Amino acid sequence: AAGVIQSPRHxxxxxxxxxxxxxxxxxxxxxxxxxxxxxxxxxxxxxxFYEKMQSDKGSIPDRxxxxxxxxxxxxxxxxxxxxxxxxxxxxxxxxSGSLDTQYFGPGTRLTVL
Amino acid sequence: xKEVEQDPGPLSVPEGxxxxxxxxxxxxxxxxxxxxxxxxxxxxxxxxxxxxxxNKEDGRFTAQVDKSSKYISLFIRDSQPSDSATYLCAxxxxxxxxxxxxxxxxKLSVKP
Numbered sequence: 294a295a296g297v298i299q300s301p302r303h304x305x306x307x308x309x310x311x312x313x314x315x316x317x318x319x320x321x322x323x324x325x326x327x328x329x330x331x332x333x334x335x336x337x338x339x340x341x342f343y344e345k346m347q348s349d350k351g352s353i354p355d356r357x358x359x360x361x362x363x364x365x366x367x368x369x370x371x372x373x374x375x376x377x378x379x380x381x382x383x384x385x386x387x388x389s390g391s392l393d394t395q396y397f398g399p400g401t402r403l404t405v406l
Numbered sequence: 407x408k409e410v411e412q413d414p415g416p417l418s419v420p421e422g423x424x425x426x427x428x429x430x431x432x433x434x435x436x437x438x439x440x441x442x443x444x445x446x447x448x449x450x451x452x453x454x455x456x457x458x459x460x461n462k463e464d465g466r467f468t469a470q471v472d473k474s475s476k477y478i479s480l481f482i483r484d485s486q487p488s489d490s491a492t493y494l495c496a497x498x499x500x501x502x503x504x505x506x507x508x509x510x511x512x513k514l515s516v517k518p
Contacts, residue, residue, distance in 0.1 A: 326504070326506075328506075334510075335494060335510050336450065336494075336506070336508050337508075338505035338506065341504065341505055348504070349504065349505050351505055381447075383449055385506075394440070395440075395504075395506060396452060397442070397449040397450045397451070397452075398449050399448060399449045400447075400449045402447070
């Protein structure tokens with residue numbers, strides 16, 4: 294079965310650079326969630342979108358922004374990167390009305406040097 | 407205090423043992439409860455999903471939710487070395503607040 298696709302899988306950036314992470318949800322899923330997982334930590338919710346509109350916002354820094362496009366894929370844009378932004382970034386998707394079952398992608402490992 | 411508490415372990419058991427993992431939570435609004443399995447450097451994989459209180463069984467896995475005690479459990483029967491991973495509980499009130507609140511995860515090691 295098709296799963297959530299994330300790209301790139303690995304990304305290395307310098308401090309103060311920008312990064313764009315992409316997420317392609319499971320076909321027919323209309324809701325996308327972004328999570329950040331630091332080393333040895335549990336995933337922390339950043340932001341979510343339903344039908345291309347922001348549906349909820351968590352602990353996302355102002356330096357980050359995200360959007361969902363007409364084909365339901367989503368992009369997380371990160372600017373003025375800091376060392377502390379180094380983490381695994383997961384995207385999860387769900388189908389509205391499916392009782393909130395979220396399926397996670399493999400993640401993008403971001404390293405900020 | 408975190409909304410969801412989970413003992414990080416590590417937990418080491420012999421192959422074939424019954425494993426019991428659990429989480430407690432403080433937010434009575436949580437209605438949907440999940441267990442995810444995460445291998446090192448991989449994305450969380452949904453194992454079990456339960457709505458409200460009760461039990462759910464799927465093969466070697468059983469999930470239990472006791473909302474009156476704000477306590478959820480995952481049991482793994484006949485544990486295998488391939489079950490070695492970090493197990494994360496997650497929960498949400500659901501609806502428009504669908505983002506998941508995770509526990510810290512319990513690292514399980516099943517020894518052959």
